[in-house]
Amino acid sequence: MSERLFNAEQLALLTKVQSQLIPAENDMPAAGSVGCASIVHEFLREHEELYELVLRALDAIEKSTGDASFIQLTSEEQIEILRFVEKSAPEAFAELVRQTYNAYYTRPEIQAKLGIHGPPQPDGFEFPSFDVSRLDRVKARGKLWRDA
Amino acid sequence: MTKSDVLIVGSGAAGAAAAWSLSRNGLKVTCLEQGRWIEKSEYSHGQSDYELARQSEFHKDPNVRRWPEDYPINVSGTPIRPLMMNAVGGSTVHWSGHFPRMRPSDFRVRTLDGIADDWPLTYWDLEPFYELNDSMIGVSGLAGDPGNPPRGVRQTPPLGFDVACEAYFRGLDKLGWHWWPSDNALISEVFGHDRSACNGCGPCDIGCPTASMSSAHVTYWPMAMGNGVDLITHARVEEVTVDENGSARGVVFRDEAGVRREHTARVVIVAANGIGTPRLLLNSVSSQFPKGLANHSGLVGTHLMFHPVGFVTGVFDEPLDAQRGPLGGLMNCQEFYETDLSRGFVRGFELQLSRSVGPLTTANGGLSGVPVAWGAGHHRALGKIYRHAITITVMGEDLPEEINRVTIDPQLTDADGTPAPLVRYRLGANSKKMMPFAIARAQELCEAAGAVEVLVDPLVQDSGWHLMGTCRMGNDPERSVVNQWGCSHECRNLFVIDGSVFTTSGAVNPTSTIQAIALRCADWVSQNFQDLYA
Numbered sequence A: 001m002s003e004r005l006f007n008a009e010q011l012a013l014l015t016k017v018q019s020q021l022i023p024a025e026n027d028m029p030a031a032g033s034v035g036c037a038s039i040v041h042e043f044l045r046e047h048e049e050l051y052e053l054v055l056r057a058l059d060a061i062e063k064s065t066g067d068a069s070f071i072q073l074t075s076e077e078q079i080e081i082l083r084f085v086e087k088s089a090p091e092a093f094a095e096l097v098r099q100t101y102n103a104y105y106t107r108p109e110i111q112a113k114l115g116i117h118g119p120p121q122p123d124g125f126e127f128p129s130f131d132v133s134r135l136d137r138v139k140a141r142g143k144l145w146r147d148a
Numbered sequence B: 001m002t003k004s005d006v007l008i009v010g011s012g013a014a015g016a017a018a019a020w021s022l023s024r025n026g027l028k029v030t031c032l033e034q035g036r037w038i039e040k041s042e043y044s045h046g047q048s049d050y051e052l053a054r055q056s057e058f059h060k061d062p063n064v065r066r067w068p069e070d071y072p073i074n075v076s077g078t079p080i081r082p083l084m085m086n087a088v089g090g091s092t093v094h095w096s097g098h099f100p101r102m103r104p105s106d107f108r109v110r111t112l113d114g115i116a117d118d119w120p121l122t123y124w125d126l127e128p129f130y131e132l133n134d135s136m137i138g139v140s141g142l143a144g145d146p147g148n149p150p151r152g153v154r155q156t157p158p159l160g161f162d163v164a165c166e167a168y169f170r171g172l173d174k175l176g177w178h179w180w181p182s183d184n185a186l187i188s189e190v191f192g193h194d195r196s197a198c199n200g201c202g203p204c205d206i207g208c209p210t211a212s213m214s215s216a217h218v219t220y221w222p223m224a225m226g227n228g229v230d231l232i233t234h235a236r237v238e239e240v241t242v243d244e245n246g247s248a249r250g251v252v253f254r255d256e257a258g259v260r261r262e263h264t265a266r267v268v269i270v271a272a273n274g275i276g277t278p279r280l281l282l283n284s285v286s287s288q289f290p291k292g293l294a295n296h297s298g299l300v301g302t303h304l305m306f307h308p309v310g311f312v313t314g315v316f317d318e319p320l321d322a323q324r325g326p327l328g329g330l331m332n333c334q335e336f337y338e339t340d341l342s343r344g345f346v347r348g349f350e351l352q353l354s355r356s357v358g359p360l361t362t363a364n365g366g367l368s369g370v371p372v373a374w375g376a377g378h379h380r381a382l383g384k385i386y387r388h389a390i391t392i393t394v395m396g397e398d399l400p401e402e403i404n405r406v407t408i409d410p411q412l413t414d415a416d417g418t419p420a421p422l423v424r425y426r427l428g429a430n431s432k433k434m435m436p437f438a439i440a441r442a443q444e445l446c447e448a449a450g451a452v453e454v455l456v457d458p459l460v461q462d463s464g465w466h467l468m469g470t471c472r473m474g475n476d477p478e479r480s481v482v483n484q485w486g487c488s489h490e491c492r493n494l495f496v497i498d499g500s501v502f503t504t505s506g507a508v509n510p511t512s513t514i515q516a517i518a519l520r521c522a523d524w525v526s527q528n529f530q531d532l533y534a
C-alpha cells in the first residue's frame, strides 16, 4: 500500500488546500487545522480509485502555480488557482472537496459546534405523539379517491 | 442436486413474504439469495461518521457499493439510476419504509384514462393481502384517510410529528390540500419479536439497528425459517433451467465457494426485483426459449418504470431540526393523485414529507443535488440549510413504455462471468409535462409553509428505488409476461412475484403492493400446487 501514501509535501499541500476549501470563519475552525488531511490520507489508502482522483487534483494544483509553490502564494492567489483547477479538472477537484467535507463533518468536535452531541444511536430523538384533531379539515372534505 | 417443492430466487420483500406464506401451507421451500445476512454490528448509527455509510458500504447504488455479491448494471442509457440492496431482506434492508397502497384507479388506467393497460386484477382482489401483509410485518399509521379506501386499524400509531412537520401542515391547511399521516413499515410501538419501537434516530436509509423498520429480514424471514424454509445465502442463480416439456426444472447457481450447482423444484418463483428478474430470465436461454425464458412475447425486460422523483426543499429562518426522526415519508399529500386533464397530463403524483439529513450529507448536496460551495462563506451557506431545511419528495406516476427496458449487456458481467443488465430509460412525454407542474406545487407548498428559500432538484438521478414493469402482468400472452397470479403464460410452473409484474406504476412507493401480490400469488400456488407440475 505504501505507493498510495502522500509524501510530506503532498500532505502539507493538502492541508493548505483544505483550509481554503473550508476556511476558519466565525466560530468554526479551518479544515486544515483539525487534522482533515490525515483523515483523508488514511481513508484513501484503502480506496485506490479515489486516491488517484485526489492525487490528480493535487498534481493539477501544484502544476498550476508555475515556479512558485502553492503554499507560498497569497490567499487570493491560492483561491484563484483552486477556481482554475475546479474548472480544468472538475471530477478530481470535486472528489477533493468531497473528501475534505467527509473528514471535516465527521469530526466530533465539529459536530459539537453544530449542536450535535453524539451519534444518532443509541439515544435517538423523542417526538410528541400525533394530534389527530389536526386532520378535522381533511376529513370534512369527504371521499377523495376515484372508484374503479 | 436437491429438490424442493418450491424454489424462490431472491429473499427481498417479495421472496420473503412468499416463503412465509408457502411454508405455512406445508410446502418445502428453498430460497436462493446471492447476498448474505447483514449483522447489526455493521450498522454505523452509533458512530460520529455514520453519514459516510451512505457513500460506501451502504450506498444504495450497487455500481458504487460493489460488494462481491452485487452485480454491475450498465446505466449509461438512463438518467435515473436503479438502486437496490443484494442481501437477505433485499432492498428493504436500507429502504425508507414509506408504505402507501395503490388506489383502485391505479389498476384501471386504460378504462379510466384511455392509456397504458388495465391490470388483470383489481384493488379489491389485493385488499385482503394488503391487510394480511400489514398485520404480519407491522405498520404505523392511521386508518380513515379520505384519500384512500378504508383499511383496518394500523398495527401501531402514526409516528410522532414535530415542529418541522407542523410547518408543512400549516402550509397544507392554508392551501386547503389533502394530507394524511403516511402508513409506514416502521413500528412506533413494540411489535413482533426482537424489534424495538422506532426511537427517531434518523438515517433509515443506511439500515435500522433497532429493527423498527419492518424489513423482510426482521419480519418474514424469522417466521419463514421457523416454518422450515431453507434460505441459502451467497447463492447466485445464473439460469432457470427447463425440461424437455418446457416446464421449469430448477436453477443453476454458484455457491459461496463459486461451485456451480443445480437445484430442482416443482415450482420456481423468481423474486429478484425489477432488474434482477428480467436479467435472469433473459439469461435463461434454451432451445425451447431462444429469446429467454417466458419471453415468447419479447416483453421480458420491457416497460421498465421507476417513478420520476424531484426533491423540493424548503429553507426556513427558524431551526426545524428535521434531520432528527425517520427519513421516509411521514406525511402524504395526494391532492393531485387522480387524473385532471386541465393540468395538461394524465394520472398524478404525490408529495411526501421526507425530513432532512445530517451536516455531511447536506454539505455534499444531499438536498438540492448541488454541494454547499467551498471557500469564504461556506459555514454561513451550510448553516442556512442544515437544521433549517425540510424536503418534499415529489413522486409521479411513470407510464409504461416498451422502449424503456432491461436487456443483457454484450460485455459486462458479474464476478462469476454471468452477463449483467443494461438499462435504457428515458422520461416519457406525460412525465415531462407532469413533473414541472408537480414541482411547482411543492414549491407553492414550501412557500405557504413559510420557507424563505426553496431548493429544487427537478429529477433526482439517484432515485431508481422502485423497479417495476419488466415482466408485466396481463390477460393477453401477446401483451404480457405473466397472468394475474404471477404465472408465466408459457411455463405453468414458473412464477414472477416482484415489482416486475406491475402493469402500471401508480404514484406511490410500491412495496406494500409488491408484498400483497407476492402473498396472493403464493396463496394461489399453495392451492393449486398439485396441478402445476403434473
Ligand SMILES: Cc1cc2nc3c(=O)[nH]c(=O)nc-3n(C[C@H](O)[C@H](O)[C@H](O)COP(=O)(O)OP(=O)(O)OC[C@H]3O[C@@H](n4cnc5c(N)ncnc54)[C@H](O)[C@@H]3O)c2cc1C
Pocket: B009, B010, B011, B012, B013, B014, B015, B032, B033, B034, B035, B060, B083, B084, B085, B086, B087, B088, B089, B090, B091, B092, B094, B095, B096, B097, B098, B099, B205, B235, B236, B237, B238, B271, B272, B273, B274, B276, B277, B280, B328, B329, B464, B465, B466, B467, B498, B499, B500, B509, B510, B511, B512, B514
Ligand atoms: C434506498 C431505497 C429506499 C427505498 N424506500 C422505499 C420506501 O420508502 N417504500 C417502498 O415501498 N419502497 C422503497 N424502496 C423499494 C423497495 O426496497 C423495493 O420495492 C422492494 O425491496 C422490492 O422487493 P423485491 O422483493 O422485488 O426485490 P428486492 O427487495 O430488491 O430483493 C431482490 C433480491 O433478489 C436477490 N437476487 C437478485 N438476483 C439474484 C440472483 N440471480 N440469484 C440470487 N439472488 C438474486 C437480490 O440479492 C435481492 O436480495 C426503496 C429502495 C431503496 C433502494
